[in-house]
Amino acid sequence: MSYNDWDQQQQYGNAWGDQSSFSYDMGSPDFGAEQQFQSFDYNQAASAPPPQGPPPTTNYYASSQQPTFFTPGPSIMTPGPNPENPIPGDSIEDEPPLLEELGINPDAILQKTLTVLNPMRRTDPVILQDTDLAGPLAFCLAFGSFLLLSGKAQFGYIYGIGLLGCISMYGLLNMMSMAGVSLGVVVSILGYCLLPMVALAGVNVLLSLQGIVGMLLTGAAILWCSFSASKLFVTGLSMDHQQPLLAYPCALLYAVFALLTIF
Numbered sequence: 001m002s003y004n005d006w007d008q009q010q011q012y013g014n015a016w017g018d019q020s021s022f023s024y025d026m027g028s029p030d031f032g033a034e035q036q037f038q039s040f041d042y043n044q045a046a047s048a049p050p051p052q053g054p055p056p057t058t059n060y061y062a063s064s065q066q067p068t069f070f071t072p073g074p075s076i077m078t079p080g081p082n083p084e085n086p087i088p089g090d091s092i093e094d095e096p097p098l099l100e101e102l103g104i105n106p107d108a109i110l111q112k113t114l115t116v117l118n119p120m121r122r123t124d125p126v127i128l129q130d131t132d133l134a135g136p137l138a139f140c141l142a143f144g145s146f147l148l149l150s151g152k153a154q155f156g157y158i159y160g161i162g163l164l165g166c167i168s169m170y171g172l173l174n175m176m177s178m179a180g181v182s183l184g185v186v187v188s189i190l191g192y193c194l195l196p197m198v199a200l201a202g203v204n205v206l207l208s209l210q211g212i213v214g215m216l217l218t219g220a221a222i223l224w225c226s227f228s229a230s231k232l233f234v235t236g237l238s239m240d241h242q243q244p245l246l247a248y249p250c251a252l253l254y255a256v257f258a259l260l261t262i263f
Contacts, residue, residue, distance in 0.1 A: 109135045112192045112232075119228045128236030131184030136191020139198050146201035147260065154260050161260075165253040166190055172249060177237045185236065190253070193229040196221045197257050209262045218258045226251035 108130050115123045140162065144155045170186045200221040203209070209218055230247035233239065239246070 104134045105130065105132060108132055112188075113195065115232065116192050116195050116228045119224070119231050123232070123235055125236050125238070128189065128232055129185060130188065131182065132188050133184070133191070136188055136194070139191055139194045143194060143198045143201050143257070146198065146205055149205045150201070152260070157260055158257070161253075161256050162190070165256075169249060169253070173233060173237065173246075176242065176245070177239055179237055181233075181237055189229055189232045189236070190250075193225045193232070193250075194254070194257070196224040196228075197254060197261065200258065201261050204261055214262065218262060222251055222254050222258055225254040229254075 108127050109132060111123065111127050112132070112135060115121050140158055144158050147154050147158075166183065166187045169190060170181070170183050173181045173186065200209070200217060203217060204214075208214060226247045229250040230243045233246050234243045
């Protein structure tokens with residue numbers, strides 16, 4: 001049957017009657033190929049029982065080994081992570097806290113701050129070996145901010161004098177101690193012990209320290225800072241009966257910060 005005959009059958013209805021088989025010739029130049037339809041028995045298909053069970057599924061990827069643009073590979077159908085069976089270490093709960101990733105230990109910061117505020121407090125020597133610089137940096141910024149509120153922009157002097165004092169104390173402690181000490185530990189302890197000087201700079205915002213009361217507060221702040229620093233060095237480095245020898249250079253360092261605060 002040619003293409004024109006098939007077109008006539010579609011226009012005039014059942015012109016072909018109950019014919020059980022037919023062929024479809026697409027040999028014209030418009031198509032360039034011949035298509036043969038298989039025979040189909042309409043009476044048998046009408047009397048056949050309906051199929052049982054679920055409809056069969058077709059595997060579209062079994063017939064082609066190489067994925068193409070129209071039949072992509074099975075990687076697109078790959079299932080994502082199962083929330084009921086998560087991969088170990090792939091959960092948000094298993095990730096460490098942000099402060100721990102940044103190397104900031106709030107527990108150690110609190111313990112060192114309480115030790116500076118109460119020099120008579122017993123401190124674990126292991127905590128003093130921690131080279132934590134978050135607390136000293138915060139105290140230096142607070143000290144400079146209070147001086148700025150008093151009309152003194154001294155950030156450069158604070159960092160310069162602090163660096164020179166830390167290097168000097170580092171050399172002195174390595175000569176006096178048998179175990180030795182790292183520069184990070186020296187910077188951490190001297191930075192934490194700057195807290196009383198920060199409080200003195202805060203008082204200077206409210207009132208002048210160039211009187212009798214100001215001199216007494218300044219002397220008390222210097223003694224507080226030097227006593228706290230020397231006690232921490234002695235405890236951390238096991239330097240028995242050497243606290244007065246360490247308190248003197250610490251007092252000289254914190255006296256320079258007191259001069260910046262007053263004048």
